[in-house]
Amino acid sequence: MRKKGLGVVFSLLVGVSVMLAGCGSGASNQASGGGAAQASPSAGQTAEAPKEVTLKVGAAPVPHAEILEFIKPKLKEEGVNLEVVILDDEGQLNPALKDNQIDANFFQHVPYLDSVRGEKGFDFAVTTKVHVEPIGFYSDKLKSADEIKEGAKIGIPNNPSNEFRALTLLQEQGLIKLKDGLTTYEATPKDIAENPKKLEFIEAEAATLPRALPDLDGAVINTNVVLEAKIDPNSALFREGANSPYANVIVVRKGDENREEIKKLDAALTTPEVKKFIEDKYGVAVVPAF
Incomplete structure (x- = not known):
């Protein structure tokens, strides 16, 4: 009887130990699981915003x-x-x-x-x-293209492409005619075939043309230069079309x-x-x- 009682007690103690171990393992797993749950969003998040x-x-x-x-x-x-x-x-x-x-x-x-x-x-x-x-034609002295007189001093940008652009604009107004067969976007006054009003061309750095207007009858000036100089672009006597x-x-x-x-x-x-x-x-x- 006594031996049997000791066996029962021993079995009970073993059962309790197993239960406690199970609880400890569960707590440990829960803590570990909690940590994984916290780390998981980082690992599972969408890709971080790209580095700037x-x-x-x-x-x-x-x-x-x-x-x-x-x-x-x-x-x-x-x-x-x-x-x-x-x-x-x-x-x-x-x-x-x-x-x-x-x-x-x-x-x-x-x-x-x-x-x-x-x-x-x-x-x-x-x-x-x-x-x-x-690009447009601006003047402090004239109100229209019709007022451009013989021998007028006209300022134009002196870099090749914008010089061609300025001369083309003047050609569109019937003021000059360029030589036929120009194959690039480059031209200077030497490429003018006809100049019925004998216009005098003053070649200058584009940025200086607004300041030179008082000494000229007019000038062909790039719009960004006009805006920087605080000139009203609507004051152009004539300008390129939108198909430039x-x-x-x-x-x-x-x-x-x-x-x-x-x-x-x-x-x-x-x-x-x-x-x-x-x-x-x-x-x-x-x-x-x-």
Whole structure:
């Protein structure tokens, strides 16, 4: 009897020990399970937001830099930190791109790029068209093209592509006639075949033409220069039409056109929101090209 009682007691103790061990194991598993449950969302979360990439874009101050500033928030949401770089001399924006100081630039049209790429050895690619700045004829002295008199002094930009552009605009107004057979977007006053009013052409840096207006009868001036000089673009006596081939473009080093952040830049610049921004802010001075 006694032996039997001891056996019962022993069995009870073993049962209790097993139960306690089971409880301990359960508590341990629960704690471990709790830790896994906490870690699980991190492991199972959707991919983290992509690491922010800085994109440096060189630009003319107006309207290029202003348009870029407008799209900064959108690009920020997509993981691109857009840094707008403005140089005192816009002519250095292509060398800066070539030397990897910037990732892209936004200040030029294709005819200008074509006029300098061979001479300077630029191996660039164009990714998207953004806007046209119709070049126009401005004057402090005249009210219409009909008032342009014989021997009038006319200022024109002195870089090859914009000089051709200015002379073409004057030709469209019947003021001059260029030689036939010009095969590039380059021309100078030497390429004028007919000049019935014997106009005198003053070739100058585009940025200096607004300041020279008091000494000229008029000048053909790029719209971005007009805007920077605070001249009303609506005051142009005549200007290019909306079908101008001189759309301002995004330019990158060849091979970079497939970079994800460049594609995001191009997409952000060609949205209905940007089109409305351009039309509302600049009116006839800047025309969307997309």
